[in-house]
Amino acid sequence: MEINNLFNKRNIKKTKVRTELLELFTVSDSSFSVPDILKKINATKDKVTVYRALELFENKGLIHKVPDSDNKLRYALCSLECVSTVHTHSHAHLVCTECSDTFCMDDIKLPEFSFSTNIFVDHYELILNGKCENCVS
Ligand SMILES: [Zn+2]
Ligand SMILES: [Zn+2]
Ligand SMILES: [Zn+2]
Numbered sequence: 001m002e003i004n005n006l007f008n009k010r011n012i013k014k015t016k017v018r019t020e021l022l023e024l025f026t027v028s029d030s031s032f033s034v035p036d037i038l039k040k041i042n043a044t045k046d047k048v049t050v051y052r053a054l055e056l057f058e059n060k061g062l063i064h065k066v067p068d069s070d071n072k073l074r075y076a077l078c079s080l081e082c083v084s085t086v087h088t089h090s091h092a093h094l095v096c097t098e099c100s101d102t103f104c105m106d107d108i109k110l111p112e113f114s115f116s117t118n119i120f121v122d123h124y125e126l127i128l129n130g131k132c133e134n135c136v137s
Contacts, residue, residue, distance in 0.1 A: 010060040010084060017043040021053050022062065030132075031066050031076035031102045060084050066093050066102040067127050076104050092126040098135035 003022050007014050020043045024032065032040070037050055044050065054075055057063045061082035068074035081088045092105040110126055 006062065010062060012056065012060055012062075015053075017041070017049055018053050018056075019043075021050070022057070025063060025075070025077040028077075029103070031074050031104075033068060033072045033074045035072075061087060064089070066104065067095055067125065068102055069095050069097065069100045074102055076102065079106070090123055092128055094128045094130065094132060096132040096135055097129060098131050101132060103132055 003019055003026065004014070006012075006022060006026075007018070012018065020041045021037065024037065024040055034047065034050055034054070037054075038045060038047065041050075054063065054073075058065065058075070061078055061084050063075045064078050064082070064087050066074050066076045078087065079089055089104075089106070090110055092108045092110065094103045094105050096103070105128065108126075110124075113121070115121075
């Protein structure tokens, strides 16, 4: 999907920083922490600008927070079903203990639970800890 389309579809004004940031996510199948991003993009070296852009992307359904081995903020690209304010995906995340990257596991079906007490579960997270494809081989 083209960057411009992604911005237009979600009513995001295009800026240099936002374009470079979204490009980073679209060309990779893994995830990024803020320090990773600051190292990789050239449009800005300002942390606050990056945080703001990430927050905007998250609110517009472009990216989502993923678990991280050191509990840092870490984001991955959303599927196209995600729209503003509603993140529809429920997938497992693999946290690699070797390279510390986090991967969205879209092809794993999450188990369905039944409860003996009357509770309502909105969503839950399944985190797999282990080694990613790159680190296993
Ligand atoms: Zn999402
Ligand atoms: Zn790895
Ligand atoms: Zn994910």
